[in-house]
């Protein structure tokens with residue numbers, strides 16, 4: 001458990017105990033004791049849920065994480081047998097209106113790797129390529145970029161999802177590849193709409209799409225079925241769902257995962 005996790009759990013415990021404590025003061029004065037107990041239980045559950053889900057949400061909006069990439073990168077190298085996959089990733093970095101000297105506040109949720117500001121998925125893609133020697137391509141918007149502010153991006157992305165928008169992206173040629181490693185963030189429980197554009201723009205028939213997702217809570221959301229629907233004749237292989245704060249330490253997990261794909265032990 002990292003210090004961020006420890007902080008989150010302690011904050012949640014203090015918040016929940018505070019609510020129970022306050023509730024017990026109320027309980028002694030309450031006329032309807034049963035109702036008071038129900039109220040305390042409900043308020044405690046809400047406080048607990050706020051702590052577990054709210055603290056990571058605020059973390060993502062308020063801070064970026066500084067790492068030394070050289071210290072994090074595993075020494076192990078994966079030797080891929082056969083036609084190497086292409087790593088295709090989507091990230092806010094490069095697709096947002098950040099100033100060139102984006103700082104840790106406006107770039108909240110991003111990583112600072114050896115002084116360079118990077119998107120979470122950009123760093124993951126770099127790690128994969130350094131471990132394997134694969135090539136990578138970024139899904140890059142051709143039109144308007146997302147706002148620099150994290151919370152404004154949430155709003156724009158929510159509207160795009162409702163409208164099932166397909167923002168234009170630079171072409172990426174996947175025709176020479178038998179498999180793609182798609183590295184993408186969870187947005188509103190879904191794939192970001194530029195990722196949908198990329199999937200629709202290309203022919204994945206007969207290809208394998210390995211999935212690596214990053215997120216701020218857990219799981220793949222609806223993304224596996226969304227990708228299967230967009231690429232009905234591809235084999236879609238979920239690989240890892242990585243919590244954003246765990247990304248800098250994901251190197252060994254990636255080594256094991258990619259090795260297992262290559263030997264067919266999925």
Ligand SMILES: Cc1cc2nc3c(=O)[nH]c(=O)nc-3n(C[C@H](O)[C@H](O)[C@H](O)COP(=O)(O)O)c2cc1C
Pocket residue numbers: 060090091092093109110118119120121122150153154155157158185186187188189190214215216217218244
């Ligand atoms: C527009 C937007 C929507 C998001 N929606 C979710 C979500 O529904 N669930 C979640 O766990 N994380 C969500 N996140 C957090 C991102 O998935 C997470 O921070 C990701 O690692 C960001 O990758 P990036 O830095 O490469 O852009 C969202 C982030 C953004 C910007």
